[in-house]
Amino acid sequence: MARPYDFKTLEAKWQRIWEERRAFRVTEDPAKPKYYCLEMYPYPSGKIHMGHVRNYSIGDVVARYFWMRGYNVLHPMGWDSFGLPAENAAIEHGVHPATWTTENIAYMRKQLKQMGLSYDWDREITSSDPDYYHWNQWLFLKMYEKGLAYKKPAFVNWCEVCQTVLANEQVEGGQCWRDESEVIQKELDQWFFKITAYADELLDGLDRLSGWPERVKTMQRNWIGKSVGAEVEFPLVGGLGPITIFTTRQDTLYGATFMVLAPEHPLALQLGQGSPEVQAFVERMRVEDRIVRTAPETEKEGVFTGAYAINPLTEEHIPIWVANFVLLEYGTGAIMAVPAHDQRDFEFATRYGLPIRVVIQPEEQALTVEDLEKAYEGEGVMVNSSSFSGLPSAPGREAVVLYLEEKRIGKRAVNYRLRDWGISRQRYWGTPIPIILCERCGTVPVPYADLPVLLPQDVEITMKGGSPLTRLESFVNVPCPTCQGPARRETDTMDTFVDSSWYFLRFCSPQARDQALEKPKVAYWMPVDQYIGGIEHAVLHLLYARFFTKVIRDLALISHDEPFENLLTQGMVCKETSRCPQHGYRFPYEVDAQGHCTECGQPVEVGRTEKMSKSRRNVVDPDDLLSRYGADTARLFSLFAAPPEKDLEWSDRGVEGAFRFLNRVYRLVDGWVEELRHPAPRISFAALTIGRPLCQKAHLAIKKVTEDIDRDFHFNTAIAALMELVNMLGLFELHGGPEEEAERRAVARFAVETLLILLAPFAPHLAEELWERLGHGRNIFEEPWPTYDVEAIQREELLVVVQVNGKLRSRISLPADAGEEDLRLAALQDSRVQTWLEGRQVKRVVVVPKKLVNIVTDQ
RNA sequence: GCCGAAGUGGCGGAACUGGUAGACGCGCAUGGUUCAGGACCAUGAGGGCGUGAGCCCGUGGGGGUUCGAGUCCCCCCUUCGGCACCA
Structure with a gap:
């Protein structure tokens, strides 16, 4: 009697054997080629979801394949375990974040083991563990010493729901990336990492990442947003100044007919001192929400300061305005306005009746101010530009910048859209920033010997705003390490993206007690040969990780420039949705066999296929899948249904x-x-x-x-x-x-x-x-x-296709060693082909060896 | 608006450098097995026309290059993703 396929017993048996034999434990072995296969470690939210099943199935095939190919394969797993949901659970259910996290990890680890993934579990790391975040703090201090971590008051993105600050990367269309609530702007003292110091290297490095998908590189390039241009000084009429502006279009300088300052620009109030109108405008802009203010739909508005600047090339006096559409953070917070060749300036000039002057002529048509309906932003030939007239835009830009440098009124300049990375979070469940604030000594780093600054466990987590750490006297009050006087600890914790920015390095020497990394081990394993994860991290995590890699390289701990040699961004797991007109999205069990809502009996509409999510009620629970079909089926299906980089329809x-x-x-x-x-x-x-x-x-x-x-x-x-x-x-x-x-x-x-x-x-x-x-x-x-x-x-018989005028007419079988001439003759003699050739003249015979013959006739 | 990716049977998807479109799976149909259902096994199938051999049409739409186009070039349509007052 045949035994049935008892996947439950069989899978448990092999999982036990792998575990007992520590089958996937690896150590450095110089005799073998190494292969580092890494999947993005998960946030321990409670249970794994189908996205994890897919991600880790892909990674496991890669790891096991290279293993069988004779590589020494490092395939680790860990937990991105700091973060807000743990605190929310504490607020909602009264469970301590540590307890909640530990329980979730235990459950999810069990699930991953049930999937039969080939991890070296001896290397498991947990980012909320002091053994790990100790080194976050250590890296922070190293960066502080190098001026790469600094504090400044800044407008920050503030989420009322999360009661915390968000990085620019965590704001999507004015909404919190996590809960989609509106983000407002608030001014706070914040810690930053100086990622902009590496902007150029982060940009240039992309060109060498041939193993990365083009779209991820494009997204990072856009995010960094490098603009090459010039800074130009505009003297003020009356001796004050000058005002420095940034432009990428110095070839349009002769067309600059006014200037605009950002409302926060220090000169704005100064220049408009006598004008209540300017005061009022600046004040209004200050309180207006900045996301609303800078939205493209918001109409451009501004006021004249009453002051004039001098266009350094035309020497004309041009009015200085203050307007909402100029941003203090970008460039110098001031612009020269060239209405004929910049749409924003054009709209502004039209609204307020400011002069417009054409200084670039496109090749195809002649522009005149009179019939200009919108700005011409393209390239062309410089006109009305004194001795520069006649130069095309590109050499014109070069000529103007040379002239400016010679006259010492301007210079080449580069600007980036990329801002420094704000890492302060006013939350509890994260890495404490290792800084002490002393009234006498100022900002004092915690001495290395005192690390780690442990996150206290005895806190009361409530709904109230701010971090519970600020209310914990035993944590906050601390003697100053320098003067021993009374001082206070920094109570902000680090953005959890700090944790994931270097965890792949820690996997190489996860148990190192007294150092972040063991250099020889890291040198052996790094870089990651294959990194696998979701596209949603195209900018956030993947940019930060690249930044950290360069910082750590500059600390001489590693010698490579890029962390991830090859990147695979897997597609989303999708499933069709069901909607009841009255009750909205329905789970499959909320729909009866006839397709009616179990609640109200109305017919349920089968909606489009969308990304699996609880809110759309189109999720499949991996636990159900594993218990009904087993791990091998779950893996096989998620690998078979679509190639990994494409969306998978469940x-x-x-x-x-x-x-x-x-x-x-x-x-x-x-x-x-x-x-x-x-x-x-x-x-x-x-x-x-x-x-x-x-x-x-x-x-x-x-x-x-x-x-x-x-x-x-x-x-x-x-x-x-x-x-x-x-x-x-x-x-x-x-x-x-x-x-x-x-x-x-x-x-x-x-x-x-x-x-x-x-x-x-x-x-x-x-x-x-x-x-x-x-x-x-x-x-x-x-x-x-x-x-x-x-x-x-090798086949001994070949099936050769015969076409007449490109249309398939016959197939003939020939010995594999048949030559071109054999093919030609056999095709022409074929009876089916003959009927097609009747009454026609053969003009040409195309022979593709071993494959095809195409006979071309005269009609 | 700008950038990127993708549109192939009833469905998910194959087709590497131009050379048999639709591998494989799902679903479907017919037959076998079975008391029956399920499971399993075998066979079939892009659409249309034809009794048949066979013919015509067919990879979002329109043009082009080529002996030959799902694949290359131009224009257009649709969907998805990213960015979006960045000077």
Whole structure:
């Protein structure tokens, strides 16, 4: 009686064996090539979701594949365990964040182990553990010493819901990236990391990241937003000044007919001193929400200060205005306005009746001020520009900047959209910033010997604003390390993106007690060969991690410039949604068999396919999946349904299909175990008769699976090749005439063993089990990855396509060694082709060796 | 508005450098097995026309290059993602 595919027992068995044997533990081995495979570590929110299942399935195939290819594979996992949800849980359920986090980690670790992932669990790290965040603080102090961490009052993005500050990167369209509530602006003393000091390197480094998706690099380039131009000084009429402006279009300088200052610009109030209008405007802008003010929909408005500046090239007196659309943070907070060639300036000039002057002529048409309906922002030839007239824009810019530098009234300048990274968070569950504020000594870093500054456990977490740390006297009050006088601790904690900016380095020496990194180990493993995670981190995490890598390199702890050699951004996991007109999104169990809402009986509309989320009620719980079908099915389906970088559409039937496939493999191999247990003598391919097609198929599968993994991890087509092999195995008769018996067994055994080895990275439990039942003593992933026999995949008969005038008309079979002339003749003689050639003249015959013949005729 | 990606059967998706469009899976149909259902096994299938051999059409739409285009070039449409007063 055949044993059923009992995935539960079988998967538990192999997970136990891997754990007992510490099968995936690795150490540095100079004799082997290394491979560092890393998936983005998760936030321990409670349970894993399908995005994790997909992410980690992809990573596990990569790790196991390279393992079998003979690499020394580092494949670690950890927990991004600081962060707001832990505090929210504390507020809602009265659980301490530490307890909540620890419990979640325990549950999720169990889930990951149930998936059979090949992690070296000895390297597990937890970012909320003092052993980890100690080194956040250490790195902070190192950066403080180098001036890369500093404090300044700043307008910050403030989320009322989270009661904290958000980095620019965490604000999406004026809303909090986490809860989508409106973000307001607030001025606070904040800690910053000087990421702008590395702006150029972060930008240039992208060019060398050939293993990164182009769109991620584009997003980072846009985010850094480098603009090359000039700073120009405009003297003030009456001797004050000058006002310095930044422009990328110094070729339009002769068209600058007024200037505009940001309302926060110190000169704004100064110049408008006598004008209540200016005072009122500046005051109004100060209180107006900055996100509203800088929204593109907001109309441009401003006031004249009453003061004039001198255009340094035309020497004209031009009025100075203050307006809402100029930002203090970008450039110098002041602009020269060229209404003819800048749309914003054009709109402003039109509204307030300011002069417009054309100084760039495009090639196609002639611009005149009279019929200018919008600014011409393109390139052209400089006109009305004194001796520069006649120069095209690009050399014109160069000529103007040279002139400005010569006259010492301007210079080349570069500006970035990128701002320094604000890392202060007014929250509890994060790394304490290791700073002490002393009235006498000012800002004093905590001495290295006193690290880590432990996050106190005995806090009261309530809904009230601000961090509970500020109310904890035992934490706040501390003697100043310099003068021993009374001082207070910094109560801000660090943005959790700090944790994830270097965790991949810590994985190389996770247990280092007295240092952040063990240099030789990091040197052996880094950089990460393959990093895998969601596209949502294209800018945030991936930019910060690159920044940290460069900082740590400059601390001489590592020697490489970029952390992630190859990046795979996996697509989202999506599923169709169901909506009731009255009750909104419905879970599948809230819809009856007839497609009606269980609540009100109205027909439910099957909505579009969207990213899985609880709010859309289209989620699938990995626990259900694992208990119904097992890990191998869950993995196989998420790998088979789509290539990894594309969105995956969840399909319950597709899961069934994956499960059926594994059942089929199981039945097939298990049914043959007795006959195949004892290895038959290997028969050379050339000597094969009845087993030839199957043997060839196995070799083709090796080729296809290997190439598909090597070429961008296209696991879906690799799995398809395995299915083809299984289909052929299913038709193969193990028993035939007595003289063939040996060959049949030998070929069947070869095909089955090949199948199991190729299947091992995808469905490791099943592969291990069947491998063992075939009589093998060691783990299947200790087997070398097979190579195919070039001889075996050669076909002896070729199917050649024959076209007449590009249309398929016949197929002919020819021996593989047929030459071009043979193909030509055979095609022309083919009876079906002949009927098409009747009454026509053959003009040309195109022959593609081994593939195709195209006969071109005169009509 | 700017930048990027993608549009292929009833569905998810194949087709590497131009050379048999639709591999593989799902769903569907027919048959086998079964008391029956499920499961399993086999076979079939892009659409249209034809009794048939076969013919015509077919990769979002329109043009082009080529002996030959899903693939290359130009224009357009749709969807998704990113950025968006950045001087």
